[in-house]
Ligand SMILES: O=C(O)CCC(=O)C(=O)O
């Protein structure tokens with residue numbers, strides 16, 4: 001269970017880093033990704049983290065995107081992978097979101113190899129892309145992620161107000177220009193293997209070119225309380241059934257919706 005301090009820290013900072021309470025599930029995620037990424041590769045280190053850190057020496061830069069896309073397709077075919085993902089973060093989600101859950105349909109895999117300028121996600125708030133303010137991003141590293149360009153950066157809710165204003169109000173400033181202006185307000189997060197980062201997509205975050213010598217591999221997926229509003233601002237594609245999938249639905253929610261549906265169809269017979 002999350003304690004009061006952890007909950008208020010999330011509310012104050014917009015993010016939380018916490019050890020998983022189900023390392024077995026998280027190890028299963030790591031195993032699965034290792035198997036996918038090492039398929040058809042020769043002389044791959046047995047040590048999974050070693051392999052992930054040196055992945056760039058097993059793959060050509062121009063192959064990276066296809067490699068990533070086919071890994072993501074593979075991951076998302078596997079129902080068990082979704083269960084391992086949820087279970088890894090369950091304790092945190094119970095504390096911050098709830099236990100009736102909608103889960104993003106597609107789990108994402110980030111592969112940030114050294115000096116790659118094609119995989120960058122410059123400063124952004126996922127809200128601009130139509131994400132829900134009711135959701136959290138669950139970000140799981142498959143190795144130790146260093147407090148450097150190896151990781152991702154985030155700002156704090158206080159500075160987010162200023163930065164957000166500048167992004168949404170100024171007409172001719174690029175995101176890079178605004179990022180550079182506020183660079184000091186962003187911090188790169190250190191997240192060890194076995195820990196999970198959760199953050200509100202309202203808070204500006206992103207990454208830069210990984211100038212370390214090691215590849216970073218992480219997963220991200222969004223969760224929201226099943227019955228919280230969808231399409232908060234406008235009709236976007238980020239709703240059920242396109243973006244989220246009901247993942248945990250309690251019996252009374254099913255009974256209630258069955259009731260509403262049967263009444264609407266004028267076919268209510270008193271069954272559950
Ligand atoms: O992994 C990263 O560097 C950025 C991830 C991100 O922007 C997200 O998960 O919303």
Ligand SMILES: [Fe+2]
Pocket residue numbers: 124125126205
């Ligand atoms: Fe993002």
